[in-house]
Amino acid sequence: MTAAETSLALPARSQARVWSKFRRNRSALVGACIVGFFGLLALLAPLLPIADPLATSWSAIRKPPAPEYLMGSDEIGRDILSRMIWGAQASLLAGVISVVIAMLTGVPIGLIAGYFGGWTDTVISRFTDALLAMPFLIMAIALAAFLGPSLSNAMIAIGLSAMPVFIRLTRGQVLSVKTEDYVEGARAVGLGHLDIMRRYILPNVVPPIIVQATLTVATAIIAEASLSFLGLGQQAPAPSWGSMLNVAKNFLGQAPWMAIWPGAAIFLVVIGFNLLGDGLRDALDPREH
Amino acid sequence: MLIHIAKRILVALPTLLIVSVLVFSLQKLLPGDPVLALAGEERDPATLAALREKYHLNDPFLMQYLRWLGGVLTGDFGVSLRTGQPVLELIGQKLPVTIQLAFMSMFFALLIGIPTGILAAVKKGTVLDWLANVIALSGLSIPNFWLGIMLILLVSVQLGWLPASGYESPFVDPLRSFQTMLMPSFVLGTGLAATLMRHTRSAMLGVLSADYIRTARAKGLGSREVIMTHAFRNALLPVITLTALLFGELLAGAVLTEQIFTIPGFGKLIVDAVFNRDYAVVQGVVLCTAMGFLLMNLVADVLYVLLNPRMRTAL
Numbered sequence: 001m002t003a004a005e006t007s008l009a010l011p012a013r014s015q016a017r018v019w020s021k022f023r024r025n026r027s028a029l030v031g032a033c034i035v036g037f038f039g040l041l042a043l044l045a046p047l048l049p050i051a052d053p054l055a056t057s058w059s060a061i062r063k064p065p066a067p068e069y070l071m072g073s074d075e076i077g078r079d080i081l082s083r084m085i086w087g088a089q090a091s092l093l094a095g096v097i098s099v100v101i102a103m104l105t106g107v108p109i110g111l112i113a114g115y116f117g118g119w120t121d122t123v124i125s126r127f128t129d130a131l132l133a134m135p136f137l138i139m140a141i142a143l144a145a146f147l148g149p150s151l152s153n154a155m156i157a158i159g160l161s162a163m164p165v166f167i168r169l170t171r172g173q174v175l176s177v178k179t180e181d182y183v184e185g186a187r188a189v190g191l192g193h194l195d196i197m198r199r200y201i202l203p204n205v206v207p208p209i210i211v212q213a214t215l216t217v218a219t220a221i222i223a224e225a226s227l228s229f230l231g232l233g234q235q236a237p238a239p240s241w242g243s244m245l246n247v248a249k250n251f252l253g254q255a256p257w258m259a260i261w262p263g264a265a266i267f268l269v270v271i272g273f274n275l276l277g278d279g280l281r282d283a284l285d286p287r288e289h
Numbered sequence: 290m291l292i293h294i295a296k297r298i299l300v301a302l303p304t305l306l307i308v309s310v311l312v313f314s315l316q317k318l319l320p321g322d323p324v325l326a327l328a329g330e331e332r333d334p335a336t337l338a339a340l341r342e343k344y345h346l347n348d349p350f351l352m353q354y355l356r357w358l359g360g361v362l363t364g365d366f367g368v369s370l371r372t373g374q375p376v377l378e379l380i381g382q383k384l385p386v387t388i389q390l391a392f393m394s395m396f397f398a399l400l401i402g403i404p405t406g407i408l409a410a411v412k413k414g415t416v417l418d419w420l421a422n423v424i425a426l427s428g429l430s431i432p433n434f435w436l437g438i439m440l441i442l443l444v445s446v447q448l449g450w451l452p453a454s455g456y457e458s459p460f461v462d463p464l465r466s467f468q469t470m471l472m473p474s475f476v477l478g479t480g481l482a483a484t485l486m487r488h489t490r491s492a493m494l495g496v497l498s499a500d501y502i503r504t505a506r507a508k509g510l511g512s513r514e515v516i517m518t519h520a521f522r523n524a525l526l527p528v529i530t531l532t533a534l535l536f537g538e539l540l541a542g543a544v545l546t547e548q549i550f551t552i553p554g555f556g557k558l559i560v561d562a563v564f565n566r567d568y569a570v571v572q573g574v575v576l577c578t579a580m581g582f583l584l585m586n587l588v589a590d591v592l593y594v595l596l597n598p599r600m601r602t603a604l
Contacts, residue, residue, distance in 0.1 A: 130307035133579040135541025138559060142315055142571060145563040222432045226545055229434055230560060245435060249549070252442050259442065263435030270430040 021283040028279020034272030038265075042089040051079035053086040054237050062255040072257040075247060083239035084261055090240035091269065094155050094224035094233070095217040101159025102166050102220075103213055109163075110170025111197055111205075115178060124167065131164040140223050144232040151224075151240065154233035158223045162216055169212055173205035180204075207284040214277035218270045225266050241266050290594065297590055301583045308579040309361070312572050313354050361576070367569035369562075376573040379558065384577075386456060387547070387554035390477065391539040393470050395532065397478030398485055403528065405482075406489025410497060410524075411516060421486060428483030433542070437476045437549040444472060454551040473550045477542055481535050488531050492524035499523075526596050530589040537585030540578045 022028055041048075057077035065072040071080040113124035131139075143157035177183065178201060186196045227233035228242025236243065241262035248258035341347055345356060360367060366376035409421035445453035452469050459466040496502065497520050505515045544556035551557070555574065562570035 126303055126307055129304045130311060130579075133304060133308050133582050134311070134575060135538065135578055135582065137544055138541050138575060138578060141544070141560065141563055142575065146315065218430065225432055226434065229545070230548065245438065249438055252438065253446050256442050256446075259435075259438050263432060263438065266432050266435065267427075267430055270432070271426060274426060274430050 018283045022279055025279045025282060027275050028283070031272045031275025031277075031279055034268060035276055038088050038092060038269050038272070041085050042092045045085050045089050048085060050082040050085060053078065053082040053239050055079070062251065062258070064255075065257055071261050072255065074244075074258055075251055075255070080244075080258065080261060083244060084241070084265060087239040087241045087244060087262065088265065088269075090151060090234050090238070091221050091224060091242075091266065094151060094158070094240075095221035095269075095273075098155040098158035098162065098220045098224070099213050099216050101156060102162035102216065103209065105160070106163040106166025107170045107209060110167040111174055111202065113167065114171040114174025115193065115197055115201065121171070125171070128164045128167045128171075132168070136161050136219075137223060137226060140227060141230065141232065144227050149232045149235060151228075151234045151238070154224055154227045157227070157232075158220050161223075162220060165212065165216065166209065169208060170205055173208055174201055177201055177204045211277055211281045211284060214273055214280055218273035218277065221266060221270055221273070225262075290591075293594060294587070294591055297587050301587060305580065305583060309358060309576060310354065312575045312579075313357060314350075315571075315575075317350065317353075357572070361573075366573040366576075369567055369570050371565050371567045371570075376569050379570060380555070380573055380577055383553065383555045383558045386552060387540065387543050387556060389459065389466075390470060390474055390543055390547070390552065390554060391536060393474035394477035394481065394539060394542075395536065397475055398481035398535070399532070400482075401478070402482035402485030403489050406486040406528075407493055407516070407521060407524075409486070409490045410493030413494060421490070425483040425486045428479045428486075431479065433476050433480055434545040434549050436479065437473070437546060440472050440476060441549070456552045456554075469550075469552075473546050473552060476549075477539065477546045480542065481539070484535065485528065485531065489524065489528050492527045493520060496520045496524045526593065529596060530593045533585050533589035533592055536588075537582040540581050 055078060057073070059077065061073065061077045062075055063069050063073040063077075069079055069081070071084060074080055074083070109124060113121045113128075140154075140157045140161040143160060144154050147153035147157060183196060183200050186200050191199075224233055224240070225242030225245070228240045229246045231243075231246060234240030234243045244262040245259060248255070248262065251258055345353060348356070357367065364377060366380070368375050369379060372379075405421045405424070409418045412418050441453045444450050451472055455469050457465040457469055497516075502515060502520055505519045506512070510519075540555060543554060544560060546552070547554045547556035548560055555578075559571065559574045561567075562574060
């Protein structure tokens with residue numbers, strides 16, 4: 001398969017149009033900048049000249065923000081700024097990887113349901129309905145508890161809980177694409193199911209899936225923070241924004257800064273992904289010009 | 290209409306059955322031996338075996354499932370492995386608390402979401418519209434457990450205006466009950482308000498460009514009258530269905546909010562049950578939330594038909 005075949009099915013000219021529409025969308029650019037900023041922080045965490053996020057200091061317990069500790073220090077004297085930066089790594093990684101898990105499981109199942117139809121579709125759709133009837137967060141909590149508390153298990157739990165959304169979305173898209181003439185044509189030429197799905201159907205259902213994935217990263221980051229907050233995600237002493245909040249809530253009166261930073265960071269990153277997702281949706285929507 | 294409702298219920302039933310299978314198998318996968326939790330300090334193999342026998346934990350999976358399902362259908366959800374209390378009784382105690390929280394949150398959400406949605410649509414493209422959209426985006430993006438912590442910090446710790454936690458039944462002390470629920474329901478309501486605002490705005494925009502609105506304006510009706518009686522009444526339909534759907538999601542949203550404000554409701558029940566490996570309770574609670582969710586879907590569907598004159602004549 002050549003590169004041209006695997007890239008988005010949009011022809012070059014409309015790819016350029018999508019890009020220019022995206023660039024003109026100011027809020028989408030703001031979103032991209034926020035996401036880029038935190039992404040860079042997370043990537044560069046090991047290289048930045050910051051304190052060891054795990055180093056404790058008994059002489060610096062719950063120090064308010066000052067030149068020495070820009071964001072203050074926590075209940076056992078660790079540098080909050082450094083924990084925030086390492087926490088960005090945990091949060092972004094969790095958000096992205098859990099969505100990748102959701103896509104890798106959900107998209108193929110949705111493809112199969114939509115492409116083959118009939119009983120296959122009925123069975124898959126009923127299961128998806130059942131999964132969607134169980135609230136996302138409750139499912140993630142139950143799964144995370146079942147797998148055992150750790151950051152990677154939290155990612156799996158969140159990914160599996162987000163999967164049904166991708167099954168339903170992909171199935172719907174496939175249903176509208178599979179009646180197109182070029183799919184009929186491919187079938188007439190004698191291509192196998194797998195080839196038709198891979199070459200002619202998948203590329204055409206990709207744009208809405210990308211939009212959904214971007215928005216789901218936002219949800220997944222909040223979910224990871226929620227699980228870590230409950231003690232089901234990142235384990236001490238490794239930092240994550242959610243687990244930092246979990247400890248911070250016990251020191252609200254004495255050290256409010258411990259609670260302010262991690263939540264503000266989650267808030268900002270989630271805004272970034274939401275803006276980016278909305279911007280992509282507008283740019284990829286063929287109806288508006 | 291009745292036939293329509295019956296049809297919808299028939300479609301929902303197999304979904305609920307699959308949910309029950311999933312819920313039951315998930316429980317079986319949860320780590321830890323329930324018998325150990327049950328026995329407490331007791332480690333005598335004979336006692337453990339007896340307990341296992343008593344709760345039919347040695348039976349094949351299918352038998353266990355069918356026994357459980359049979360119980361559920363007759364209103365017996367089993368007993369909590371922790372307290373020995375019937376699960377249905379526990380749910381009966383906790384659910385009203387969460388329903389009170391849900392109604393107060395929805396009140397906040399409607400109070401904020403609908404007027405700002407209308408305003409944003411009417412003033413489309415102005416600073417007001419932009420501001421409303423920014424607020425909605427923030428409402429959707431803010432982790433509500435953090436919003437809760439920040440409110441506790443500001444309102445309870447700094448200003449000392451409201452209690453940071455606790456719960457009082459409205460039938461015992463209505464004022465205290467209202468005070469303890471005020472912050473949690475505001476926190477839970479903000480996300481919903483944002484969703485409602487966005488939908489109200491787009492529904493209003495759709496309606497405001499319709500021909501009959503132009504006609505109403507051409508007839509010389511005041512713009513306030515056009516907006517409220519002609520446009521809003523028609524834009525209301527999708528908003529009402531959405532409200533019903535959001536109610537279904539509120540049950541889940543309550544999990545963290547109840548945790549933050551230590552409200553002894555449904556959400557706290559499930560978190561405690563998961564941590565205590567209290568199988569029967571987790572099963573019952575998840576099944577109940579799924580039922581609630583499907584029920585609210587049904588309500589949304591029925592409301593849509595009832596309120597839409599075109600759909601009414603079609604039936």
